[in-house]
Amino acid sequence: MNGFKGCWKTIVILCVLFPLITGCVTQPPTENVTSSLPPIFTAPIGGFVQPENNTIRDANVTFESDYLFYSGTWAGDVKYFVSSERNDQKWNDRSALFVEPSSITAEPNHTYFAKVYLNTSSIPKDFFIPQPIWIVPETSVLYSDYVLFFNVSLDGKSSQYCNDTIRFASFDYPSSADSDVIEVEKGSLSIKKGETKFFNITYRPMWYTGMQEISYSSSKTPLNVTITPAHFFARHSSYWTSEGPDFIYPLVVKITAPSNVKSGRYLVNFTQHGGGKVIFDTWIKCEDCKEIAQPQKMFVVNVTVE
Helix, strand or coil, X not given: CCCHHXXXXXXXXXXXXXXXXXXXXXXXXXXXXXXXXXXXXXXXXXXXXXXXXXXXXXXXXXXXXEEEEECCCCCEEEEEEEEEEECCEEECCCCCXXXXXXXXXXXXXXXXXXXXXXXXXXXXXXXXXXXCCCEECCCCEECXXXXXXEEEEECCEECCCCCEEEXXXXXXXXXXXXXXXXXXXXXXXXXXXXXXXXXXXXXXXXXXXCCEEEEEEECCCCCEEEEECCEEEECCCCCCHHHXXXXXXXXXXXXXXXXXXXXXXXXXXXXXXXXXXXXXXXXXXXXXXXXXXXXXXXXXXXXXXX
């Protein structure tokens, strides 16, 4: 952690390039399907990049945390507001807690970084007294009475998917055993030549999954396979449902068997790129196959062409 004097350095808005091109565009719209996608894929979305970075042990340092905003198909003025609360007492001292930049003008399909600074000397001293470890059963994460709130307004209106929180601890505690979940509607399906079938994939990130780009790919196959959307930005749900919506990402897979394809069984491998850290397994669940937990975020769908 840097000293508080480092906060006075010039802050530059960073852009994530995808692919490596000039500008900030990171995710070109999905052709012909953008208008039909659920709002969570098209609306502005943002969150902390490392939500698990929530331990403060020293009262004489500056805590820093990166926040990533993705504009989706929207454009307009964005304003950031940070505040903290402990035992129902709120603080909004900009000399001790602030965000840089505090406002931006966003363009569609762009990403923007901001950084939160907290002077830990402003935290009440009893926060640093060793506390008992209390894991909340409903969320499997640490309870803390000291919370940092990051709120976002879009053209003066509240945002649906951009607000975030950090619940601080002053000591190390066991990491949650909970994992990201990928729910696959069907582990196998039968299809006739010339026919098209659909099934759903649902991605549910856990609280430690930072704001980032997610993409899906499938293995080579004589079948025509399309995943919608194939790439998108995703983030964790808040610690408590009262602090924001659940972040659930529903995808649709379309499989078509060409009229000239041979009858038989085809194994189609799907891979999710991005998401929870590799040190945590991801649960793969489906209605007609065995649940597995593995770090690669891969699953197979058995397609039989009649």
